[in-house]
Amino acid sequence: MRTTVRWATTLGLTATAVCGPLSGAALAEPGLAPTALYAPSVLVLTVGHGESAIATTPERAVTLSCAPRPLGTHPAAAPACAELRGVHGDFGALTSHEGLMCTKQYAPVVVTVDGVWQGQRVSYERTFSNDCMKNAFGTGVFSF
Amino acid sequence: MRTTVRWATTLGLTATAVCGPLSGAALAEPGLAPTALYAPSVLVLTVGHGESAIATTPERAVTLSCAPRPLGTHPAAAPACAELRGVHGDFGALTSHEGLMCTKQYAPVVVTVDGVWQGQRVSYERTFSNDCMKNAFGTGVFSF
Numbered sequence: 001m002r003t004t005v006r007w008a009t010t011l012g013l014t015a016t017a018v019c020g021p022l023s024g025a026a027l028a029e030p031g032l033a034p035t036a037l038y039a040p041s042v043l044v045l046t047v048g049h050g051e052s053a054i055a056t057t058p059e060r061a062v063t064l065s066c067a068p069r070p071l072g073t074h075p076a077a078a079p080a081c082a083e084l085r086g087v088h089g090d091f092g093a094l095t096s097h098e099g100l101m102c103t104k105q106y107a108p109v110v111v112t113v114d115g116v117w118q119g120q121r122v123s124y125e126r127t128f129s130n131d132c133m134k135n136a137f138g139t140g141v142f143s144f
Numbered sequence: 145m146r147t148t149v150r151w152a153t154t155l156g157l158t159a160t161a162v163c164g165p166l167s168g169a170a171l172a173e174p175g176l177a178p179t180a181l182y183a184p185s186v187l188v189l190t191v192g193h194g195e196s197a198i199a200t201t202p203e204r205a206v207t208l209s210c211a212p213r214p215l216g217t218h219p220a221a222a223p224a225c226a227e228l229r230g231v232h233g234d235f236g237a238l239t240s241h242e243g244l245m246c247t248k249q250y251a252p253v254v255v256t257v258d259g260v261w262q263g264q265r266v267s268y269e270r271t272f273s274n275d276c277m278k279n280a281f282g283t284g285v286f287s288f
Contacts (some may be wrong), residue, residue: 040205042205042257044186044188044260046184053163061259066206073215080288115188116202121190121202
C-alpha cells in the first residue's frame with residue numbers, strides 16, 4: 001500500500017514537473033476550456049494617412065504574433081518581435097533612428113496597434129508628421 | 145485631333161477600368177507609399193474569463209485575416225471569414241445557435257475583437273454568461 005502511494009505521489013510530482021510549466025492557467029483553473037501554453041502576444045497594426053485614428057481610414061493592416069515564434073502578415077515579423085521584446089512590448093519606449101534625415105513635409109500618418117502583448121492588452125496610437133518619420137521609428141516595426 | 149482626344153479618353157478609361165479596382169487609395173493619393181490591393185480585413189480576437197475586457201486578462205488570442213484569403217492563427221479561419229462576410233463584419237449581427245442547450249451556470253467569459261474589417265476599424269466586446277453560451281454564438285468565430 002505504501003509503495004502504491006509512493007508511486008502515485010512520484011508519478012503525480014513527475015506529471016506536475018513535466019506538464020506544469022506548459023499548462024499555466026489551464027491547471028490553475030481546472031474545468032475551464034483549455035488555455036494557451038504561453039501568454040499570448042498577438043497584434044494588429046494599421047497605418048493610415050491622417051492626424052488621428054478616429055478620423056483616418058486604415059490603408060494597410062498586418063498581423064504580428066510573437067509566441068511561440070514570429071508569425072503573421074507583417075513583412076518582417078522576426079525583427080519586429082525582437083524589437084518589441086527589447087522594450088517589453090512598450091511601443092512608447094521605441095525611439096527614432098539617429099542620423100536619418102527626413103524632410104519637414106507635413107503629411108501626417110497615424111499608426112495603431114491593438115491586441116495582446118504577453119497577456120496584457122495593448123491599444124496604442126501614434127501620429128508622425130510624414131511617412132519618413134514613421135519609418136524612422138524603431139527599427140522597422142512600423143515599416144509595412 | 146478629335147481622334148486623338150477620343151483615343152486618349154478611351155485609353156484613360158481602359159486604364160481606370162483595369163487598374164482602378166486594383167490600386168484603390170494608391171491612385172487616389174499619388175506619391176504615398178504603395179497601399180494594399182484591397183481593403184484590409186485583419187482582426188485580433190481574444191477570450192478571457194471575467195465580466196469585462198478591462199478587468200480580464202486575455203487567456204487566448206488569435207489572428208484572423210480574411211483578404212485576399214483566410215489566414216491566421218484562428219483554428220477555423222475559412223469558416224470564420226465566411227461567417228463574418230455573411231454579416232458584413234458586424235459582430236453584433238451574429239446570432240446564437242438555435243436548439244443548443246447550455247446550463248445557466250454563471251462563469252462569465254468576455255471576447256474582444258480589434259482591427260479592421262474591409263477598411264473600417266473594428267472594436268467589439270461581448271460578455272457571455274459561460275463558455276457554452278460563447279461557443280453557441282455564431283458558427284464558430286469565437287470557438288478558439
